[in-house]
Amino acid sequence: MPTRCRPLLGTFVEITVAPEAASAIDAAFGAIARVQALMSFHAADSDLARIRVAQPGECIEIAPETCEVLRIASELHRASNGLFDVTVGRELVRGGFLPRPARGPFRGPFGWPFRGERGATMADIELLEGNRVRCTRPVLIDLGGIAKGYAVDQAIAALRAAGACEGLVNAGGDMRLFGPRRWPVGLRDADGRVRTTIELADCAIASSANLGNRHRRWGRRVTPHIGFGRKPILCKERVSVIAPRCVIADAMTKIAMADRALAGRLLAPHGGQVLAD
Amino acid sequence: MNRSLWTALLGLPALTSAAAPAQAVDYLDLDQAQRAVVPGASSFAAFAVTLTPDQLKQIKAIAHVPQRATKPRVWKAMAGGRQTGWVIVDEVIGKHEMITYATGIAMDGHVLGVEIMSYRESKGDQVRNPKWRGLFRGKTVRDAFKLNQDIPNISGATLSCRNLTDGVKRLLALHQVALAKA
Numbered sequence: 001m002p003t004r005c006r007p008l009l010g011t012f013v014e015i016t017v018a019p020e021a022a023s024a025i026d027a028a029f030g031a032i033a034r035v036q037a038l039m040s041f042h043a044a045d046s047d048l049a050r051i052r053v054a055q056p057g058e059c060i061e062i063a064p065e066t067c068e069v070l071r072i073a074s075e076l077h078r079a080s081n082g083l084f085d086v087t088v089g090r091e092l093v094r095g096g097f098l099p100r101p102a103r104g105p106f107r108g109p110f111g112w113p114f115r116g117e118r119g120a121t122m123a124d125i126e127l128l129e130g131n132r133v134r135c136t137r138p139v140l141i142d143l144g145g146i147a148k149g150y151a152v153d154q155a156i157a158a159l160r161a162a163g164a165c166e167g168l169v170n171a172g173g174d175m176r177l178f179g180p181r182r183w184p185v186g187l188r189d190a191d192g193r194v195r196t197t198i199e200l201a202d203c204a205i206a207s208s209a210n211l212g213n214r215h216r217r218w219g220r221r222v223t224p225h226i227g228f229g230r231k232p233i234l235c236k237e238r239v240s241v242i243a244p245r246c247v248i249a250d251a252m253t254k255i256a257m258a259d260r261a262l263a264g265r266l267l268a269p270h271g272g273q274v275l276a277d
Numbered sequence: 278m279n280r281s282l283w284t285a286l287l288g289l290p291a292l293t294s295a296a297a298p299a300q301a302v303d304y305l306d307l308d309q310a311q312r313a314v315v316p317g318a319s320s321f322a323a324f325a326v327t328l329t330p331d332q333l334k335q336i337k338a339i340a341h342v343p344q345r346a347t348k349p350r351v352w353k354a355m356a357g358g359r360q361t362g363w364v365i366v367d368e369v370i371g372k373h374e375m376i377t378y379a380t381g382i383a384m385d386g387h388v389l390g391v392e393i394m395s396y397r398e399s400k401g402d403q404v405r406n407p408k409w410r411g412l413f414r415g416k417t418v419r420d421a422f423k424l425n426q427d428i429p430n431i432s433g434a435t436l437s438c439r440n441l442t443d444g445v446k447r448l449l450a451l452h453q454v455a456l457a458k459a
Contacts, residue, residue: 004304006393007391011436170430175430189433207432
């Protein structure tokens, strides 16, 4: 089966389809590139950048895709009692995992660049009719914990729309597969080794670990995963989540890293599950 | 030290070297990659270019990463007798091993497309995993095996493509310094 690989979403995205549907791969990469353009933290013209530079209380019209991701994030925020929160941009910038945004109307003391207001959460983001969004407090949104999964779902939809009857999209470890085939999937543990191989059909899987991605800040270890009380989660093990949609699998790994039992409870009604190593 | 341990230690380098080259995943050959990164081109003509030390210095100043190869692999993409763009095939280091990729650059210097041609990444430490060794046994780079058929897809913490993004920036600088006026 033809497989192609492009650098997108900050990682390597692989797309595989049956030979007769090979031309669908371009459309699928296009769908991922669109999600990247809309939801990138780094790009100056993404929806996130437009939300960032808006005044508190100002209504911003965003793309339906961004709105859908924010809506899913908001549902997960409520279901997880605030554990899953896309306003962790502040913590990620402070931890050195994201660059400081170049522009923003808000200035900290002494003209320091804006890094989000302390104590602001996802509850300060209002999703309105007509794909509009309003932030009541200055927040720094990062969709790094959910948009990759959404991009995979969009690519799968593009493959299906182009007539592919089976395929696989793997965005740096967050993947979804469809069709009659059972696909072998290796699970890479936090130390980089692959010890387990499972077979999956017609579902999504995402994994997270942060053993190899930690910084030190003021003598404390920080990670790109933020848990209860906005404290970094230090997770030595890999956490994998299987779910029908990749957006849920991706986001649920972040919840599962902090609280596996909670993630298991939230996933069960949707036919998902948490795999720990 | 007992005998079985010695045997294991002696066998280890042989196993590692036997398995290492087979970890390449070849996505596209040169012809396919050229067509993928400059869509619409009908032919590709090799273009010999040798970078002078001064040009290497300029590339580093623009891209903030050094250009090491003095003879980059460059092609002119042609359509209807006119040049429509450039194709550069380059390598960067991934987490441990090299990644070969093709970049298409338009005449005005913007990126038309980037495709990974082959990825010799070990994707972890599975060389020492007997199950994985079994999968690679008897395969060479020439075997046209694809990731999904013979080797499982890997789900794990995200690998960064930062080196590749820096590589593309370097190729854009190379284009500006050595190709734009050629």
